[in-house]
Amino acid sequence: MMFIIEFFRVRGTDEAHAILDRVEHDATDLEDVKVRALSLFETLDMPQKPDAVRILDHTGEEVFVWGPERPSA
Template identity: 45%
Template sequence: MKIVIEFYRTREVDDAHAVVGREIAEAADLAEAQEIAWHLSQRLSMPQQPDAFSITDGEGNTLHSGSLCARASPAKVRSGFAFGIALKTNRALPRFR
């Protein structure tokens, strides 16, 4: 499936989001899309270090969104440990340190 991954910074005061990177990719399922997002967050050159991301399908439907944990490994990403899950909500995403 075609996915769009957006990386962004979140301002806690008013939950404002600033997109710092956007990539289009192909993934077999949501688990693979999450792994692609983690790898891209480590390798893309972005103007700021993102603290969160969202994955949407080709039609713009949100499949997943969450916080990034820069120190997590791909194995932890697959298990879901590395991402704070906030599906289809507009609330502030939790931060991992």
């Protein structure tokens, strides 16, 4: 199944999200994508450091959100 991993910044005043990068990842299950997303969170070269990462499934539905200051979904 294809997943989209999004890395984003969160504006403190209104919680608006600014996407820094998107990565497609083909995996058999969500756990595999979570491992990949968290690895990329620390290593992917982006113009700014992201505040959080989210994973969307093939339908565009959010299935996971994580950030150092946010609880796991």
